[in-house]
Amino acid sequence: MPNRGRTTAILLATGAVVVGVVAVVASFRGDSLRRWLTTGDGESDLERIQGKWEVVSFRGTRRKGSKASTFVFEGNTLTGFSPQTSTYQLAEGHEPRWFDLIDSGSSRAKPGIYELKGDTLRSFLDQRFSQRPTAFESRKKRRGITLIVLQCE
Numbered sequence: 001m002p003n004r005g006r007t008t009a010i011l012l013a014t015g016a017v018v019v020g021v022v023a024v025v026a027s028f029r030g031d032s033l034r035r036w037l038t039t040g041d042g043e044s045d046l047e048r049i050q051g052k053w054e055v056v057s058f059r060g061t062r063r064k065g066s067k068a069s070t071f072v073f074e075g076n077t078l079t080g081f082s083p084q085t086s087t088y089q090l091a092e093g094h095e096p097r098w099f100d101l102i103d104s105g106s107s108r109a110k111p112g113i114y115e116l117k118g119d120t121l122r123s124f125l126d127q128r129f130s131q132r133p134t135a136f137e138s139r140k141k142r143r144g145i146t147l148i149v150l151q152c153e
Contacts, residue, residue: 045090045097045116049073053121053150060127060146071150090114098132101125119152 053071071080078086084104091098097116100109111132112125124133124147136147 045092045114046076048116049090049121050075052153054153056120056149056151058146058148060148070153096134096136099123099125121150121152123148123150 050073053073055069055071071078073088076087076089078088078101081101086104087102089100089109091100094113096113099112099114101112102109110125110127112123113133113136114121114123115136122136124136124145126133127146133145
């Protein structure tokens with residue numbers, strides 16, 4: 001009978017560990033858990049995107065008056081994409097991740113998708129305000145579609 005008591009204690013301890021792990025995992029929302037697992041430091045994309053980013057490639061139509069080779073993200077504002085300051089919102093809970101870009105003086109959002117891997121940021125947006133892209137490549141050449149790749153300085 002002594003082995004039976006020891007087996008019961010091991011099973012109870014194992015059960016307690018499993019319950020603890022489930023409680024920790026359940027405390028995260030899906031996107032928070034994914035971000036925590038992928039970045040390792042728990043930083044949100046909004047935190048990671050802050051600072052100066054150098055344009056590596058730009059495919060699409062540049063806004064009139066915008067010749068910037070550097071974009072600057074400060075809080076929820078972006079400079080360098082258009083002559084004015086733009087605001088943006090990130091939505092990390094989608095795959096690919098979403099963003100909306102709103103130029104100063106406008107109330108309409110330009111829908112886009114983005115990917116943030118290490119110090120590289122890819123964004124793909126529709127400047128005609130129509131539909132959010134679903135992938136980073138367009139099979140058809142569509143006017144108003146812009147693909148930008150940035151490298152963090």
